[in-house]
Structure formats: structure tokens, C-alpha cells
Amino acid sequence: MFDWVQAIADFLTYTALDLSAESKLGSAINFFIFDTVKILILLLLIIYMITFIRSYFPPERTRKILSNNKGNRLIGHILSAMLGIVTPFCSCSAVPLFIGFVEAGIPLGVTFSFLIAAPMVNEIALGLLYGMFGWWIALIYILSGEIIAIVGGIVIGKMKMEKFVEPYVYEMQNTSNIEIASPLMKERIHDAWIFTKDLIKRIWIYVIIGIAIGGFIHGWIPAGTLAQYAGKENPFAVPVAVLIGIPLYSNAAGVIPLVGELTRAGVSMGTALSFMMAVTALSFPEAVLLKQVLKPKLLIFFFGIVGIGIMFTGYLFNFLL
Known part of the structure; x- marks a missing residue:
């Protein structure tokens, strides 16, 4: 789908700028151009599609689907985490969906179960892990990712941290029905575009900043550095x-080949998968985007819970394998 974007990035980097593909600067700039275009396109498409689809589903109906009562709250976390599996988006792309969940009045903890699962666990990564390492590794990966998402969401929900979500998100909740609930197709299309354009204007600069930092680290920190400091003896x-994985940026499918290289370089399986999960679920670009909707205390709390869960999974893998 994005081969043409890669071709443009390669042309601009290696032909127009005459940089070497083996150079750190060339690698970083190529990464920045490709991922900036790709992420902005994904954000535009995903926000628009979700906004348009949501025009057919009032917030009250969505709240019922993902459980808005204590008796079904656990089911809501499970459904939300499972939804994350079948949405193969990177962490940055999952953020607009998270905003939409909050706008729809879905409990905060349930939205975090989705936010954790969406970048961390997906069917593409599952298939790649199965092909490279077998069903046992794939099974532990998906179970550990889902458990982290469910437990993390439950803990955040129990802490009653709704006050640490930026007020404008709840203000959008109060107006979203009016903006996108028109019964006419022409108006649905127009209103969804207006909503999408406004949200892109709010977050685009933070996407650029996050990817720029990720591109710098991508170009100047080689994979061998991780193997050197995260070997089996440590x-x-x-x-x-x-x-090390937190400042980097990729989706699970993109980083799995690196997991294979790291294990061959002497990094244990649990450590390599912890790195992969940190890259996908705790990326710096995600933090930059989430900073626009979450106050620092909730953002730190979220990263702390997910980080602890990922480290537990890594040690568990290392113990079992």
C-alpha cells in the first residue's frame, strides 16, 4: 500500500539529497520522510472512517456495546482488548480511536484496554511470530499482550482518573452527536470531514516532532547496541x-524481523519481545500525541502500568524458555 511512499522517500533521500543508504543521516531522513507521509495518511483515513462510521452509532449504543455498567465492565475490557487485536494500527493511529472512545462516553479504563492492545497485539504480528518461532511463542505473545491490556485498563479504571483527561475531549463528547449525527449522506460526509480536519490541525505538529525524534534515534542507534547491553548474562x-525501545517507533509487524535478528545475536526471547512490546505500546510519538488528551499524571501512570506488564512478560518468557 505504501510502496509508492517508500519510492518517494528513497528518491528524495538518495537521489535528490545524494545521501548514502548506509549513512546514519541517510537512514534517519529516509525514515522520517516515509513515516511522516505514511502516518499522516493513516491518521487522515482512520479518523475520517471512524468519524463517519460513528455517525451511525450514537454514543449511547456504543456505551452499551462496550459495557457501561458494573456488572459488564469486565466484558467491556475484554471486548475492547480483543478489538485491539483486529485493528492492525500503530500506536499513533490508535490514539484517534482512543479519543473517539472517550468522546462516545465509554469508560476510561475500557478505552485504555483498547489503547494498550491495538499497537501491542495484532493478527499480522501473530502470524509472523508463528512462522518464525512456532505456535508456543505466538500463543504466549497474544495471551500476555491481552492480559496486560485488560489488567492495565482495569487498574486505570479503578483509580478513577477521568479528571486527568483534558477537558476539551469531554467538550467534544457533548457536541459530537450534533456534528456527525445528520441522517443525510451528504451531510454525514461533510461533517465527518470537518471533524477530521479540525482534529488533524490539533495534532499534526506533534506527529512531526515525534517522528523526527524517532528518525534520529533510528539512524544513530543500531540494533547491535541492544544486543550489547541486553544480552542473556545481564x-x-x-x-x-x-x-531502549520506548524512544523508537514502529508497529509490531515492522519490528518482528528485528526480534529474529536480536535472538540470533544473543538476546533472549523474553528480552527481545519486551523490546518489541515497548516499541509498539510505549513509543515516544504515542506519548507526544497522548499528551494532547491526557494530563501528565495519567500519562505517567499509563506508561508505568504498561511498562511493568511488559517487563513481567519478558521475565516470564525468559523463565519459560
């Missing part, structure tokens, strides 16, 4: 891998 390899 008892702190898992947290080191998580800390």
Missing part, C-alpha cells in the same frame, strides 16, 4: 530493552 536485560 539480569537487567529486560528493563534495559524496554527503556
